[in-house]
Amino acid sequence: MPELPEAETLRRSLEPALLGRTVERVTVRRRDVIVAPGDPAGGFSRQRADTKPVRFPRELLLAHGRIESLTRHGKQLAITDHRGHAVIVHLGMTGSVTCAASPKHPPHTHVTWQLDDGSTLRFADARRFGLLRLAPDGPAEHWARLGPDALTIRAAALHGQLTDTLRPIKAAMLDQHVLAGVGNIYADEALHAAAIHPARIAASLHCDEARALARAVRRVLSAAISQGGSTIRDYRDGSGRPGSFQSRHRVYGRAGLPCLACGSALERCLLAQRTTVFCPNCQPSPRTAAPA
């Protein structure tokens, strides 16, 4: 499931193929993966029968635009053209963006862009948790609602984001308005690396713990990017290549197996509706832990 490292790997792999290209034609095969200005917020509400999709000019989907930049904040990728129109890609769980000369669409392709060099950019998403958000004035306004980017998070900024919430630290880390880019996999990995129990109340973290956590988040995400991300099910970069970081996971997906640091059996619990794996020895449950 794509998180920040997968989005960044995708950005880097697509950038050389897309910069300077002009979009000749856009084809929408499924309207309901697009959130246009004026549409309800997206996600779940897209599916409601009582909401009618708003019409929008194809220019907002980059038609006849020349692609000028690919930027990322957290897990989201923005493709912006020379007019300043942006399409913000949310990959969700199974979303993918590929650029290829092949005329064959991958399964579940919902939107395609014909480029002026004969290649085709495609957005596909089997499970449709992903979406394309149209941002006529660029991604800045939408991204201002998100927390700081996790790849460069500083201890002071992280601590500041956590001091006023009584939620478990893991729930806070998964909230994109608190910290942008961390999902279930890397939350577990970073908490283990920082030796912090996932159920600790966020506001109870001390300065040195926030420092350790910020460093762990940056390190885990950087390491994952250097491995091309984690391919858990079907993640691929812009050229269709899988990542390999999944073999480096130290806790995610390893419940019941020995902790690679101390040998204790890793435990599983549910936090924020997410499967959570941690080491009961390396990440001791403190008095300030929330009930799991």
Place this chain on the structure above:
DNA sequence: CTGGTCTCCTGATCGC
């Protein structure tokens, strides 16, 4: 306002 739960979706995997 805050935090917890529900819901969208379907491929992969498991148990019989």
Place this chain on the structure above:
DNA sequence: TGCGATCAGGAGACCA
């Protein structure tokens, strides 16, 4: 070998 049940989870809606 086949098939129904279960699991996975990003994030907005919804509710106490």
